[in-house]
Amino acid sequence: VCVSLLFSSKLHDLNEPLIDHAEGQDFLNEAFKVIMDEVLCKGTDVKQKVCEWKEPDELALLLDLELRATGETQHRLLQRVRDVAKYSTKTCHPRFFNQQFAGVDYHSLAGQFLTDALNTNICTYELGPVFVLMEAEVLRGLRQLVGWAEGDGIFCPGGSISNMYAVNLARYQLFPEVKTKGLCSLPKLTIFTSPESHFSVKKGAAFLGIGTDNVILVKVDDRGRMIPEDLDEKIKLAKSQGAVPLLISCTSGTTVRGAFDPLDHIADVCERHKLWMHVDAAWGGSVLFSKQHTHLMKGVDRANSIAWNPHKMLLAGLQCSAFLLKDTTNLLKRCHSANATYLFQQDKFYDMNLDIGDKSVQCSRRVDCLKLWLMWKAVGSDGLAERVDKAFIHVRYLVEQMKKREGFQLLAEPEFVNVCFWYIPPSLRGKEGNADYHDRLAKVAPVIKERMMKQGTMMVGYQPLGDRVNFFRMVVFSPLVSQKDMDFFLNEIERLGSDL
Amino acid sequence: VCVSLLFSSKLHDLNEPLIDHAEGQDFLNEAFKVIMDEVLCKGTDVKQKVCEWKEPDELALLLDLELRATGETQHRLLQRVRDVAKYSTKTCHPRFFNQQFAGVDYHSLAGQFLTDALNTNICTYELGPVFVLMEAEVLRGLRQLVGWAEGDGIFCPGGSISNMYAVNLARYQLFPEVKTKGLCSLPKLTIFTSPESHFSVKKGAAFLGIGTDNVILVKVDDRGRMIPEDLDEKIKLAKSQGAVPLLISCTSGTTVRGAFDPLDHIADVCERHKLWMHVDAAWGGSVLFSKQHTHLMKGVDRANSIAWNPHKMLLAGLQCSAFLLKDTTNLLKRCHSANATYLFQQDKFYDMNLDIGDKSVQCSRRVDCLKLWLMWKAVGSDGLAERVDKAFIHVRYLVEQMKKREGFQLLAEPEFVNVCFWYIPPSLRGKEGNADYHDRLAKVAPVIKERMMKQGTMMVGYQPLGDRVNFFRMVVFSPLVSQKDMDFFLNEIERLGSDL
Numbered sequence A, B: 001v002c003v004s005l006l007f008s009s010k011l012h013d014l015n016e017p018l019i020d021h022a023e024g025q026d027f028l029n030e031a032f033k034v035i036m037d038e039v040l041c042k043g044t045d046v047k048q049k050v051c052e053w054k055e056p057d058e059l060a061l062l063l064d065l066e067l068r069a070t071g072e073t074q075h076r077l078l079q080r081v082r083d084v085a086k087y088s089t090k091t092c093h094p095r096f097f098n099q100q101f102a103g104v105d106y107h108s109l110a111g112q113f114l115t116d117a118l119n120t121n122i123c124t125y126e127l128g129p130v131f132v133l134m135e136a137e138v139l140r141g142l143r144q145l146v147g148w149a150e151g152d153g154i155f156c157p158g159g160s161i162s163n164m165y166a167v168n169l170a171r172y173q174l175f176p177e178v179k180t181k182g183l184c185s186l187p188k189l190t191i192f193t194s195p196e197s198h199f200s201v202k203k204g205a206a207f208l209g210i211g212t213d214n215v216i217l218v219k220v221d222d223r224g225r226m227i228p229e230d231l232d233e234k235i236k237l238a239k240s241q242g243a244v245p246l247l248i249s250c251t252s253g254t255t256v257r258g259a260f261d262p263l264d265h266i267a268d269v270c271e272r273h274k275l276w277m278h279v280d281a282a283w284g285g286s287v288l289f290s291k292q293h294t295h296l297m298k299g300v301d302r303a304n305s306i307a308w309n310p311h312k313m314l315l316a317g318l319q320c321s322a323f324l325l326k327d328t329t330n331l332l333k334r335c336h337s338a339n340a341t342y343l344f345q346q347d348k349f350y351d352m353n354l355d356i357g358d359k360s361v362q363c364s365r366r367v368d369c370l371k372l373w374l375m376w377k378a379v380g381s382d383g384l385a386e387r388v389d390k391a392f393i394h395v396r397y398l399v400e401q402m403k404k405r406e407g408f409q410l411l412a413e414p415e416f417v418n419v420c421f422w423y424i425p426p427s428l429r430g431k432e433g434n435a436d437y438h439d440r441l442a443k444v445a446p447v448i449k450e451r452m453m454k455q456g457t458m459m460v461g462y463q464p465l466g467d468r469v470n471f472f473r474m475v476v477f478s479p480l481v482s483q484k485d486m487d488f489f490l491n492e493i494e495r496l497g498s499d500l
């Protein structure tokens, strides 16, 4: 009775807010220390594990995830922060090579924390005066690297959605009535991309109502780059079958092999057929910072739109994905606007163009620009270029070392920072002629992967591709990596696979 | 020459990583202190401004946003952190009433920081072992409040995208071939919603290729609630015109008036016509925590899907938006999957069902569950219920006070925590009969808004609605608010509008 009276008196006392700032700030201080120790110090220490593997059942028990009626003590909650940190994969670890993101940039992370604390929606100037201006400036900076003096853009929750934006804008530009009438009155629209493009092109086609069958796959060369002549033929074929070719989605830095489609040649084809040229540079876009490697994207300035994820190679932290547009006719807003009067009042006392929310298909939109801006300010374009250049230098070293070792077989010379290779264990060397060679080789990577996960020494991904059986895709770009991590990587693969 | 040599030696020395942990961690420590002081202490202090209004040109100069070739000193960067904080709108301020988010929960914020530091993608178990299990548990907890013992779900980057998911699933369930063939071979699909539903229903219809004209608006009653009888008629009419009714998007807590559509009655109509029933509870869903107010969503368990944004009323921080599904047939994954082999290998050593990425149309997906989980653990379901109940109590107080003051005129008794009202300035009182009354009244809110922004004392939004001219929408739910903030609010509106 006493407790419930107390409870209800707190509830009904309108002068007692339900949150205690001193207590809350104290918790946040303590949690910050745990994050510093467990994630940022231990997590980046090569003597510590990349992951602390637990079977799902065991982990669920350890974490005690259940949500209950009553709250817990600060002490218990801090222990929870520690546990979450402990059992999470350390993507900031120098030996995390599993994904197209890795490492940690402290300025970017500070930008994330500030974003979280300021907790706002970037849809209007009154909600995010700093961020509306900052996003414009960051987009301008990125467009400048593309070679565009003008244009538009927006940050999206990931490259997949950026790729969808491209398709939605292309079809609106061609058939403005699609916004109101939908696709059911339009001819069949087709999208062209390479079989090695990211799966989001197909996911997007399904989501936008275009259908995955209408994503036409253009042949690639032996390094995974789109063949412009085949594109030209596929476009003609689609037209002859009554479809309307809409957009070509080129890739700069494919997900698995890191291939760069030849943009200049593709641009010629696009111009000839009047197609929207989209460049999915989610992964490879960062080469634009580098004087030495920017040539990989020669012709990118001829594109209509670009998806570029600073949350990948640039370490901006999830999520940071820029969608860039050459358009200067306010296409983005015309295509996406709903003109909600509760947000975008026409009788505001400031310039309505600063209320950028209607350029998005979202309503609440996180501030994704601050972390990139702060990092960019911290190291400058030169510093970011240096990171890109260094990644290529690391890759060159790794490839040289692989060639010196017996068990490593490259799929091809890497064009970018993806190093794709098979590890041929001792028992398979010299057996390429055997009938079961490929079946046995296919089983090597999964076993090595399981062992490395369970021992927690490092992480790298593998996959098959077409008729190529399972191979590793090593990606090297984190500015935390040093030569000894690459040496370790090679030794470790050998150690884990020596008995296979 | 010397500098460039140094530069290039650092670049080529593979044993020297480009990031210095000690320096970086020191910066993060200092930035954290700034965030604590400038955002969390000053930002929640009623003696400080909610916003420091600057004209865009002036603000751009102050911030020096330009991105340059060279980096800056730590000292300069810390000053930038301070500036960003200073000129940003303080959404955590107790007098920020502008939006459907406000305040700060320190446990949730700690969860955000931890999420950022761990920087991972929740698409596979190996990348986020803790988070894959945690997301499932949080979704289970939310579904339990809905009354579903089973089901599915996922966190989306916002309620707008959650609403799109509902439409995409509904059409896939009805016409599975839409995924491959697209909409151009299907009949015209229609969506039903009220004119007061969120604009994302229309944005989604455009984005998904359905078209905004095919969003059919169902009449509402004088409080803004959908009229089931009109829904029934509109469905019949659409059918008679050859369209295929697909989905009804009900709203629990409309954006402006906070109205709850009568779910139980709507469910009857849905069942009769075999339509997908989606409930957009992005705003109102949190009443499900409250024993006293859960009746507002009676019938929600009969829905097929629900969008619920803990980043709004529950203070989970942007972005935290749950999409809940009743389905137990893996519809979400069947509809969205692309089966990318580089992420979702079939020969993994653990249960593939833990690789949940293919349920999403995204690839990289932020961890949005941790902050909600940690907050929920901290205060329990009872604590969250208390916050909801207290919000209603605050609203009751505010409404009583308004009735006692001459200048405040409610649109209607609030059903939820949105208090919509006109402020009638002295010069307009008793002039309801005048021909220019509504024109003059329409100009009141924008002027008061401009004044409050420029003085920075508080923030509240306004909008017109149908033939109702500009009125304020006050939303009261932050657990930081106390009675004196509401008294201040009323006094301040009077002060700012007394000469109008």
Ligand SMILES: Cc1ncc(COP(=O)(O)O)c(C=O)c1O
Pocket: A100, A157, A158, A159, A160, A161, A197, A198, A200, A251, A253, A254, A255, A280, A281, A282, A283, A309, A321, B362, B363, B364, B365
């Ligand atoms: C080439 C490419 N495009 C697009 C994407 C999707 O980006 P996001 O993961 O941000 O959705 C990826 C992600 O791996 C990618 O590699």
Ligand SMILES: Cc1ncc(COP(=O)(O)O)c(C=O)c1O
Pocket: A362, A363, A364, A365, B100, B157, B158, B159, B160, B161, B197, B198, B200, B251, B253, B254, B255, B280, B281, B282, B283, B309, B321
């Ligand atoms: C009723 C309703 N639904 C959906 C949304 C959209 O949610 P989000 O802003 O997360 O996209 C809102 C946001 O204001 C809303 O009020």
